[in-house]
Amino acid sequence: MPLPDRPKGFDDLLPDDVPRYEHVIGSFRRVAEAAGFREIRTPLLEDLGLFQRSLGEVTDVVQKEMFTVPRQEETLALRPEGTASVVRAYLAASLHKTAPFQKLYYAGPMFRAEQPQSGRRRQFDQCGVEALGSSSPLLDAEVMAVAVRSFEAMGLRNVELRVNSIGDAGDREVFRAALTEHMRAHLGARCDDCKERFTRNVFRMLDCKVPGCQPSNASAPRFLDHLGATSRARFDATLAGLTALGVEHAVDHGIVRGFDYYTHTVFELLCRDVGARSAVCGGGRYDTLISDGGGPELGATGFAIGVIPTLVALEKQGHPKAQRGEPGIDAFVAAVTEGERLPAFRLADRLRGAGLGADCDFEDKKLKAQFKQADRRGARLVVILGPEEVANGRVKIRDLRAGEDLELPDDAALPAALAARLCAPPRADGS
RNA sequence: GUGACUGUAGCUCAGUUGGUUAGAGCACCGGUUUGUGGCACCGGGGGUCGGCGGUUCAAGUCCGCUCAGUCACCCCA
Known part of the structure; x- marks a missing residue:
């Protein structure tokens, strides 16, 4: 429904x-x-x-x-x-x-x-x-x-x-009288809306855009003079x-x-x-x-x-x-197989704890699709967790901006290391 | 409240004087690459043609009504 x-x-x-x-x-x-x-x-x-x-x-x-x-x-x-x-x-x-x-x-x-x-x-x-x-x-x-x-x-x-x-109120009454008198004299030349405005709110006649109403507006008394x-x-x-x-x-x-x-x-x-x-x-x-x-x-x-x-x-x-825009995240944690879903889930949370914008896959996407997702979300880093990495206590990193891969131990210093890399310019080769 | 215009895929639109299974681009999913994004190529899913009624052998296409949206007027930041 x-x-x-x-x-x-x-x-x-x-x-x-x-x-x-x-x-x-x-x-x-x-x-x-x-x-x-x-x-x-x-x-x-x-x-x-x-x-x-x-x-x-x-x-x-x-x-x-x-x-x-x-x-x-x-x-x-x-x-x-x-x-x-x-x-x-x-x-x-x-x-x-x-x-x-x-x-x-x-x-x-x-x-x-x-x-x-x-x-x-x-x-x-x-x-x-x-x-x-x-x-x-x-x-x-x-x-x-x-x-x-x-x-x-x-x-x-x-x-x-x-x-x-x-x-002030006094000025306005003086002006309203003068304006009403003026507009009454020119009412025949005004548009239908203005005839309506004459009784409803004379002042509104002053900002009428109809061409035929312009002459009698130009010759109208002015607030400032009253x-x-x-x-x-x-x-x-x-x-x-x-x-x-x-x-x-x-x-x-x-x-x-x-x-x-x-x-x-x-x-x-x-x-x-x-x-x-x-x-x-x-x-x-x-x-x-x-x-x-x-x-x-x-x-x-x-x-x-x-x-x-x-x-x-x-x-x-x-x-x-x-224009429309998408803010995005810093890092995406990708799981190679089903077995790394939970480790990836946990790692994303650890990265968040270090102040990074991080996310992982929740749609059972294949690795390739997870990369695509990371790119679309604006992530600069993809952290890859596969069976080997989990077994060795290490992670692979791909820097999408720089287009380079590296491998780091998955220890307590990992989030800080990634945060530091985000601050570095995309081209890390020259140094 | 008044007037004009527009409704076809998630989005932007095409659809010839009514005539077979309604198309394109973008987006999405998959493949080329059995653990690597953007680019390219190939493939795929997705549509009560806003709704109801009418004319017709035949309606996305014509007619009527209706709903929705857009723009403008009135008014107003």
Whole structure:
């Protein structure tokens, strides 16, 4: 009987796939830790209300993309993003009282019940940072720099940073009024989706890609022109921070984030070379989320990297680390006849004890097939145990790289001798 | 939720106006080498042609339905 299919949009990562993910997440992790961020791990399930309040009731993610889990009195939800949980954990641990300034990072799976397509799955990994407890504009610059440097560390080229400011709540209302007025006047010329967006979320009209909508976007009022003096000064200070760090950036009036919690700085990292959706990272400041959650008036800023879109981009650029690979072992212990199975089994274990990656045959393969297996597994050494070797207390070794054979006594020093040989260059003849 | 496209071996695909036992490359197993990998040559196993129904003397091929996948839109890291 066949087992059920895996759910739509959920992937199996086979051993050949895992190193690619490790490359992206590992690169990010090293950059974040170097900048003083420490890892936090929060539950994959949270109370549904956490996301409804943090992301905004009317967002698509909350309205139709949540995986919910009814459980007695409460309704839990698989997290669709990372920020809400980090803020909840920060408050739950009273960090705002004991050590209000925290630089945290996370990496892990998120879930959204979307229609899967290239670079978008229902379970997907995100890695990101959250710097909580400070409103410093320099922190926005630092967070953006960490994002940019993470992609540099991964080896992804053609990444561009686009920055904008959406001000505080007051600025946003002023701007919303101005934008609504402008768009109402041009509504007839807009696409059907934009007519929908006009009532749902006017700001979204700004990043519509339909050609016919471009003229009325170009003439539209700009967020930056409607910022109050302090908001404007904040933004300038952030840009100055980026310049000080030598981080290239472009102001983009069309950057509008999807969640309600954003304030002031918002940004995206785009990678040309990627198709439909080119964003590999997005983030911004969220100065009211901590106080909305019952905490003090403390600012915060952060970003999240989409691991899958990043992998898609790396693959398109032909990055070697984006290819599939097999890690492999150091040594393979081959048994010539059935009688050496158990000795080979034991020897492999002894080699492991000396820190070598070692394995032996479990499929009753013939010697030739065991060699083939050793080669495929990336083993440099094949240790051969046959009736003669076992009788004499010796082993034969074949160095697959160097292509030479030797024989050694099977004593306590054997594992160390093999380990030493692994360190030597493949060509052992010249010395 | 909307639209387009694609389902043939483990993988990538071919299959001519419907016409005998459905093919190739890679991978796998074996042999050439009765205790030595990679390369080469030879051989072998492996397919309900996504599923159901219809047209026909005859369907992988044509028609309908269905399922699955992919890509794009909406939305969004």
